[in-house]
Amino acid sequence: MSEKIRLALADDHNLFRKGVEELIEDFDNMEIVASVANGKELIDKLTAAKVLPDVCLLDINMPEMNGFETAKKIKELWPDIKILAVSVYDSEFNVLGMLRAGAGGYILKDTQPQVLRVAIESMHKNGFYHSELVTGKILHQFMTKPKEQSSVELSENELLFLKHCCSELTYKEIADLMKISHRTIDGYRDQLFLKLNIKSRTGLVLYALKTGIATLD
Helix, strand or coil: CCCCEEEEEECCCHHHHHHHHHHHHCCCCEEEEEEECCHHHHHHHHHHCCCCCCEEEECCCCCCCCHHHHHHHHHHHCCCCEEEEEECCCCHHHHHHHHHHCCCEEEECCCCHHHHHHHHHHHHHHCCCCCCCCCHHHHHHHHHCCCCCCCCCCCHHHHHHHHHHCCCCCHHHHHHHHCCCHHHHHHHHHHHHHHHCCCCHHHHHHHHHHHCCCCCC
16 A cells, blocks of 8 residues: 555644544545644644655634745745645635645635545645636646736726735625725726736736735735
């Protein structure tokens, strides 16, 4: 039998973490080598570890050190460790933010056990996991160019709209926050689609992150 895939898990929800641990025990080709409540604890564990995990499963919202910060630190110190984000949130900002921080895949916490297994195996073998949230096209767009300066002239309101797109807010909520009509917001969106040759909000968020218009801070 081949060597087992070593996993580390960081999640501040104890019930979820214990559930994943029990689930992994049923997978004969995997084992948990570290299970902690936040990113800081994980970094401490990895620093002291004699044998590093192959794949880290990271939640995003954790105390002391969140998933974005943890992923970046892991990639800085141990670039060979693969990172799979596991979250309850499916927003474009979180997905693309974790990719930018170094994750190669992103799945939701209500994912079926067999899908989790496939995701981990894909991460271990290929370094990435394609899903509805993280398509091959998004990965290609994200990995091909590092942070770049925008060559398109954008108005102040368009820039503000782009920043708000990188949040959990709906278009209606963005309109209310900017104190403008929903029709005007639709106009900003459609105009940016034309200017930037983009067809979705995910594309807008990706553009904002790559150009530095929005950050993870």
